Amino acid sequence: xxxxxxxxxxxxxxxxxxxxxxxxxxxxxxxxxxxxxxxxxxxxxxxxxxxxxxxxxxxxxxxxxxxxxxxxxxxxxxxxxxxxxxxxxxxxxxxxxxxxxxxxxxxxxxxxxxxxxxxxxxxxxxxxxxxxxxxxxxxxxxxxxxxxxxxxxxxxxxxxxxxxxxxxxxxxxxxxxxxxxxxxxxxxxxxxxxxxxxxxxxxxxxxxxxxxxxxxxxxxxxxxxxxxxxxxxxxxxx
Numbered sequence: 001x002x003x004x005x006x007x008x009x010x011x012x013x014x015x016x017x018x019x020x021x022x023x024x025x026x027x028x029x030x031x032x033x034x035x036x037x038x039x040x041x042x043x044x045x046x047x048x049x050x051x052x053x054x055x056x057x058x059x060x061x062x063x064x065x066x067x068x069x070x071x072x073x074x075x076x077x078x079x080x081x082x083x084x085x086x087x088x089x090x091x092x093x094x095x096x097x098x099x100x101x102x103x104x105x106x107x108x109x110x111x112x113x114x115x116x117x118x119x120x121x122x123x124x125x126x127x128x129x130x131x132x133x134x135x136x137x138x139x140x141x142x143x144x145x146x147x148x149x150x151x152x153x154x155x156x157x158x159x160x161x162x163x164x165x166x167x168x169x170x171x172x173x174x175x176x177x178x179x180x181x182x183x184x185x186x187x188x189x190x191x192x193x194x195x196x197x198x199x200x201x202x203x204x205x206x207x208x209x210x211x212x213x214x215x216x217x218x219x220x221x222x223x224x225x226x227x228x229x230x231x232x233x234x235x236x237x238x
Contacts, residue, residue: 028160032086035156035165039082042149042172046076049145053138060132062189063122063202064182067115068139068175071205074111075175078104078168085164100164108171108213112206119202128195136186142179146172167216174212178205 050072057065084090085100153169156162185201188194 029091031156031160032091035153035160035162036083036086038149038153038156039079039086039165039168042168043076043079043083045145045149046072046079049138049142050076053135053142056132056135056138060130060135061122061128062130062132062135062182062186062198063115063118064185064198064205065132065135065139066118067111067202067205068142068178068182070114071111071175071178071209072142074107075168075171077110078107078171081107082164082168085162097162097164101162101167104164104167104171105213105216108209108216112209112213115202115209116206119199119206122199122202123196126195128189132186133190136183136190139179139183139186143176143183146176146179150176170212170216174208178208181205 050069052069053072054066054069057063057067057069081100081103085096090096150169150172153165153172157164157166157169181201181204185198188197
């Protein structure tokens with residue numbers, strides 16, 4: 001996640017530097033270690049969940065399930081970025097925070113094109129996805145894990161002044177929303193034969209990824225200190 005709409009990149013970098021300077025205490029370091037730990041936990045879960053969900057989706061021909069699995073891979077990338085951001089000398093580096101939030105924001109855009117094309121193709125040829133109880137089980141598992149991770153990271157991002165951490169948390173919450181949509185689509189297809197709901201959920205996933213990516217890039221959905229502190233252009237040259 002990056003700058004406020006209308007705020008330049010260097011201004012936002014100065015805001016991060018300000019929040020870091022204010023927070024270089026033992027408590028801030030403890031929160032930074034917790035952010036790195038949660039990102040590592042997320043990375044482990046998403047490696048399993050993303051691979052298993054995408055595989056189940058490919059086998060069943062479910063666009064929405066494949067999309068949810070690929071979303072897990074994108075979230076894993078965001079988690080890796082946050083682990084990198086809070087490792088070693090980068091922990092107190094405003095430059096590293098700026099790079100991390102840019103990368104997390106950009107990761108939102110990696111999902112949408114594939115899902116939109118596949119969902120449109122599925123609707124055009126009227127492809128019926130097969131029943132996949134494995135996919136249903138994995139979606140339920142995601143609903144049990146991702147909301148907790150997302151809320152915890154949003155709180156940490158606000159306290160640390162880290163838009164990268166807040167962005168990763170927002171991706172976790174999006175994953176839980178998508179899992180709920182995929183679950184509804186899979187159950188509708190399995191129990192009622194409503195095959196077209198699955199690709200429609202896929203299109204919704206693509207649209208949501210684009211919207212959140214744009215909001216993240218403009219910092220419209222972030223309330224952490226890195227984006228909230230107003231900085232004048234003259235102080236942004238560091």
